[in-house]
Amino acid sequence: MARGNEITIDYAVDAFIDGAGKISSALLGMVNKVGGQIYALLFLSEEPLSLDEIAERLQVSKSNISINIRLLEEMKLVRKIWVKGSRRDYYEVERVYPRKVLTDFFDKIRGTIKDAIHTIERSRSLAKEARVDLASDKRAKADFIIDQLNLIGSFYYAADKFFNDFFEGKNIDLTILRAVLSNPEGLSKGKS
Numbered sequence: 524m525a526r527g528n529e530i531t532i533d534y535a536v537d538a539f540i541d542g543a544g545k546i547s548s549a550l551l552g553m554v555n556k557v558g559g560q561i562y563a564l565l566f567l568s569e570e571p572l573s574l575d576e577i578a579e580r581l582q583v584s585k586s587n588i589s590i591n592i593r594l595l596e597e598m599k600l601v602r603k604i605w606v607k608g609s610r611r612d613y614y615e616v617e618r619v620y621p622r623k624v625l626t627d628f629f630d631k632i633r634g635t636i637k638d639a640i641h642t643i644e645r646s647r648s649l650a651k652e653a654r655v656d657l658a659s660d661k662r663a664k665a666d667f668i669i670d671q672l673n674l675i676g677s678f679y680y681a682a683d684k685f686f687n688d689f690f691e692g693k694n695i696d697l698t699i700l701r702a703v704l705s706n707p708e709g710l711s712k713g714k715s
Contacts, residue, residue: 547559633690651669
């Protein structure tokens, strides 16, 4: 904690643990706040820690720590280790977290983009099919819906191309993505 104007190492560690918990819970729910705090504590710990030590340090129940440790183990972010002379379970961190979090984060985004494109394409196909059977005076509503689907689709197609190029190691052309973000209406004209 802070003493007067002096900042202690524990205060710095606490700041990291608190921030990591908030960041973890914000990253699409991949690791909850307590899980992020456990990881941060172990990440900055020179020695492995027991469940009791983690619970005491974080002021969280041992059962909550145990549940989150199991989740972190399943995600291969922490591992249980044996400490000579002790019957307790001890844990240390796998130091791959930033890479794993980013990979999982981008995979979730890519999956969401693919789902959005599928939904847009299906909806546009259904709207076009319904438009054929509409009287000419009622086609304006269908045209509006198709235009709106084209508009939102242009964003998702650009995002999909961005991620595909990125993961394939291609040069990334941000022109389309910038155009969609700055003037989405201009990209949907003429697409029906």
